[in-house]
Amino acid sequence: MLARHFLALFAYRHGRPSIALDEDAARAIAADRWPDNVRGLRQTIERAVLLGNGDLMLSPATAEPAAFAPDLSLARNEESLITAALERHAFNVSRAAAQLGLTRAALYRRMARYGL
Structure with a gap:
């Protein structure tokens, strides 16, 4: 729920297109250990919104959200x-x-x- 909330919040705040969180990505986020708890999740989701390519989907090879792999241009x-x-x-x-x-x-x- 928090990840979906942060996705909507930061997409709106930064004027980016809305990103849908699929179930596989939600499971990967839920399974990950967040050492900074909510703050770490919030920062990660904001980074994904700002640097991502607009889609939050799992990469089959790594089982990590693809939008977390930033566009470094x-x-x-x-x-x-x-x-x-x-x-x-x-x-x-x-x-x-x-x-x-x-x-x-x-x-x-x-x-x-x-x-x-």
Whole structure:
């Protein structure tokens, strides 16, 4: 239940598409030992939402949730975070820049880099 709650929460918070948690992934999460308890689960799910490819499914070879294997492309992740912030703030550049911790000029440079 907590994993599903965190998936919905972080998908909404970060402007990402909703991720469905299939039963195999839920069993893998439940079977795993969480040394940090709820905090560790929360951080892992947020990381999966931010760095995942949109699907949370089990990899048959490893029996680990595939979305936990992050997409380590900095450019793709930066572009998706900028796009989500712009959409969340109705393309108000000042507010999106403030949320991302950037100046307006820095956000404009990144928008030009990614063709946004």
